[in-house]
Amino acid sequence: MTTAAIHTPASPACPALDRLTALGLSLPPAARPLGNYESWSIVGETFMTSGQFPWISGDMRYTGRLGAEVTVEQGYDACRLATLNAVAQLHDALGGDFSRLRRIYRVEGVLNVAEGCFDHPQALNGASDILVEMFGDRGRHTRMIWTNPVMPRDAFCLVYMYAQVAPEQAR
Amino acid sequence: MTTAAIHTPASPACPALDRLTALGLSLPPAARPLGNYESWSIVGETFMTSGQFPWISGDMRYTGRLGAEVTVEQGYDACRLATLNAVAQLHDALGGDFSRLRRIYRVEGVLNVAEGCFDHPQALNGASDILVEMFGDRGRHTRMIWTNPVMPRDAFCLVYMYAQVAPEQAR
Amino acid sequence: MTTAAIHTPASPACPALDRLTALGLSLPPAARPLGNYESWSIVGETFMTSGQFPWISGDMRYTGRLGAEVTVEQGYDACRLATLNAVAQLHDALGGDFSRLRRIYRVEGVLNVAEGCFDHPQALNGASDILVEMFGDRGRHTRMIWTNPVMPRDAFCLVYMYAQVAPEQAR
Numbered sequence: 416m417t418t419a420a421i422h423t424p425a426s427p428a429c430p431a432l433d434r435l436t437a438l439g440l441s442l443p444p445a446a447r448p449l450g451n452y453e454s455w456s457i458v459g460e461t462f463m464t465s466g467q468f469p470w471i472s473g474d475m476r477y478t479g480r481l482g483a484e485v486t487v488e489q490g491y492d493a494c495r496l497a498t499l500n501a502v503a504q505l506h507d508a509l510g511g512d513f514s515r516l517r518r519i520y521r522v523e524g525v526l527n528v529a530e531g532c533f534d535h536p537q538a539l540n541g542a543s544d545i546l547v548e549m550f551g552d553r554g555r556h557t558r559m560i561w562t563n564p565v566m567p568r569d570a571f572c573l574v575y576m577y578a579q580v581a582p583e584q585a586r
Numbered sequence: 587m588t589t590a591a592i593h594t595p596a597s598p599a600c601p602a603l604d605r606l607t608a609l610g611l612s613l614p615p616a617a618r619p620l621g622n623y624e625s626w627s628i629v630g631e632t633f634m635t636s637g638q639f640p641w642i643s644g645d646m647r648y649t650g651r652l653g654a655e656v657t658v659e660q661g662y663d664a665c666r667l668a669t670l671n672a673v674a675q676l677h678d679a680l681g682g683d684f685s686r687l688r689r690i691y692r693v694e695g696v697l698n699v700a701e702g703c704f705d706h707p708q709a710l711n712g713a714s715d716i717l718v719e720m721f722g723d724r725g726r727h728t729r730m731i732w733t734n735p736v737m738p739r740d741a742f743c744l745v746y747m748y749a750q751v752a753p754e755q756a757r
Numbered sequence: 758m759t760t761a762a763i764h765t766p767a768s769p770a771c772p773a774l775d776r777l778t779a780l781g782l783s784l785p786p787a788a789r790p791l792g793n794y795e796s797w798s799i800v801g802e803t804f805m806t807s808g809q810f811p812w813i814s815g816d817m818r819y820t821g822r823l824g825a826e827v828t829v830e831q832g833y834d835a836c837r838l839a840t841l842n843a844v845a846q847l848h849d850a851l852g853g854d855f856s857r858l859r860r861i862y863r864v865e866g867v868l869n870v871a872e873g874c875f876d877h878p879q880a881l882n883g884a885s886d887i888l889v890e891m892f893g894d895r896g897r898h899t900r901m902i903w904t905n906p907v908m909p910r911d912a913f914c915l916v917y918m919y920a921q922v923a924p925e926q927a928r
Contacts, residue, residue, distance in 0.1 A: 448900070449878040450878045450879070450881065450882045450885055450900070451882050451885040451886050451889060452864070452885050452897075452898055452899060452900040453897055453898060453899050453900075454899070455899060456862050456863075456897075456898065456899045458860070458862045458921050459802070459921070460630070463862075463863065463899055464899065465899040465900045465901070466900070466901060466902060518629070520627050520629045520634075521627070521634065522623070523901075525903060528736040529736070530735070530736060531736075532736065533736070533737075533738055533739055533740060535736075535738055536620040536621045536738050537621070539621065540621045540622050543621055543622040543623050544622050547622060555623075555624055555627075556623055556624060556627065557623060557624050557625070557626060557627045557634055557635065557636040558619070558621070558623040558624075558636045558637070559636070559637060559694075559746060560637060560738065560744070561696060561732060561734050561903060562734045562735060562736040562737065563734065563903050563904045563905065564735055564872070564904060564906055565870040565871070565872060565873075565874065565875070565877070565904040566875075566904065567875055567877055567878050567902065568875055569875060573902070575901055579629050579630070631801070689800070691798050691800045691805075692798070692805065693794070699907040700907070701906070701907060702907075703907065704907070704908075704909055704910055704911060706907070706909055707791040707792045707909050708792070710792065711792045711793050714792055714793040714794050715793050718793060726794075726795055726798075727794055727795060727798065728794060728795050728796070728797060728798045728805055728806065728807040729790070729792070729794040729795075729807045729808070730807070730808060730865075730917060731808060731909065731915070732867060732903060732905050733905045733906060733907040733908065734905065735906055750800050750801070
């Protein structure tokens with residue numbers, strides 16, 4: 416059984432991380448869960464995360480509702496940050512080696528959106544764009560979107576990610 | 587990698603489409619996504635869609651909330667139409683050949699429901715019934731349901747569909 | 758095709774059920790769906806449920822919102838009960854034999870939460886804790902959480918569960 420553990424070795428040459436650096440961004444540290452569950456798991460060739468917040472080291476960067484406390488541009492940034500947290504979990508799960516990644520095939524986003532605001536797909540593009548920028552065709556995905564009026568820790572968003580990964584080498 | 591593309595060849599003899607025609611219904615054209623994501627993807631034997639609206643060619647047919655602007659009968663029709671959009675994506679993914687379909691095993695519906703209204707399972711039966719009518723036992727599925735107070739484009743519902751498909755023949 | 762059916766043979770020696778009994782708890786009878794869908798399905802090695810309520814034999818035990826009509830402790834109990842309903846579906850799907858269970862790898866919870874209340878992760882721990890208590894490492898899972906303001910039958914929560922199961926023996 417493969418379950419979450421905090422180990423993030425250096426990856427000497429990784430185009431995906433290089434592209435992230437070129438954008439002036441970096442992976443946040445893989446966050447620990449808020450309850451009695453795992454941050455990620457791998458079942459067969461399927462990698463999946465639990466919910467990822469728009470936070471860094473426990474500091475929630477975006478709270479409130481799109482169209483009220485959060486602008487579309489901020490919502491875009493928040494979804495990108497939550498997605499980088501998901502990528503950090505993938506990085507952790509793969510022991511820092513993205514070469515085992517076949518493709519990221521699904522992104523699911525829960526957003527807090529004020530009544531009368533219909534711009535959430537644009538905000539969730541912050542998740543989609545960074546995956547395509549980092550991973551190219553291996554980052555092209557289908558997507559689910561929800562709006563929830565009360566979020567854990569009043570976070571603006573939660574992002575979930577699914578990927579297909581190559582089986583681990585026999586040890 | 588298999589990703590969405592708009593190509594819908596004719597399928598000369600298809601019982602599922604024949605049953606649809608007999609009901610006085612037809613598949614809408616496969617819709618394009620609202621953002622930087624794919625309308626469908628196939629990973630291994632798993633087909634999945636992104637969110638499908640109750641629309642035809644960009645014309646949203648049902649907006650608002652069940653129990654307020656939308657009656658239960660209209661909600662049923664809306665969930666059926668959104669599901670036909672999901673079936674159109676499947677049709678597109680399989681190049682118009684439903685013989686590769688093993689089963690549709692999951693339907694997920696996000697509905698906008700007014701406070702105090704508890705009829706959403708009946709509305710989502712509009713999704714479930716049409717799949718069983720079209721595909722018989724191959725259309726029997728498990729189901730998830732959510733209520734979200736703010737929907738993209740004020741749509742009444744979003745439907746997501748998962749199916750098991752046979753591997754593509756070598757070309 | 759494997760679909761839901763109501764058959765729950767006795768399981769002579771089952772550590773998971775023994776642990777449940779030791780906690781003073783028991784599995785509710787596997788509930789039937791609210792609409793034209795299956796309570797569970799197995800696709801390949803993947804078992805999944807439809808939404809499970811905090812009910813016993815049709816008697817909804819927890820309605821309303823966390824932080825209003827439902828306390829955190831009651832919400833914890835409700836998520837545990839809904840999860841036991843999901844485990845009852847798994848028990849039914851496996852013909853009462855949990856030895857075919859490889860792992861429960863995902864729990865998804867939809868909760869009704871009052872504005873300004875951020876304690877839903879603690880409530881959903883009622884789902885997570887019982888799975889780890891019953892199944893040990895085979896019950897460790899990733900998790901999704903949503904808050905929905907209107908729930909079918911005004912239920913406080915809906916729980917969905919995914920597991921990896923061994924293929925059925927040839928008969």
